[in-house]
Amino acid sequence: xxxxxxxxxxxxxxxxxxxxxxxxxxxxxxxxxxxxxxxxxxxxxxxxxxxxxxxxxxxxxxxxxxxxxxxxxxxxxxxx
Numbered sequence: 001x002x003x004x005x006x007x008x009x010x011x012x013x014x015x016x017x018x019x020x021x022x023x024x025x026x027x028x029x030x031x032x033x034x035x036x037x038x039x040x041x042x043x044x045x046x047x048x049x050x051x052x053x054x055x056x057x058x059x060x061x062x063x064x065x066x067x068x069x070x071x072x073x074x075x076x077x078x079x080x
Contacts (some may be wrong), residue, residue: 014021027037042049060066 031037056066
């Protein structure tokens, strides 16, 4: 068995004229120019979810311990 390195390129070659490659190069140019790339859906300021998140952040900043998950269900005792 020999330990020669395989120099052949693997995988499917990228098409430089494809829409995806054009989009990726435009994003790279925007970042190189000092811009930013925002991904995902933008948050709507003042929405109910943003208000809940702000209240939660305020409670955490105040030092309150925030527990994750649903509250434990009270267990019933059966008298026999």
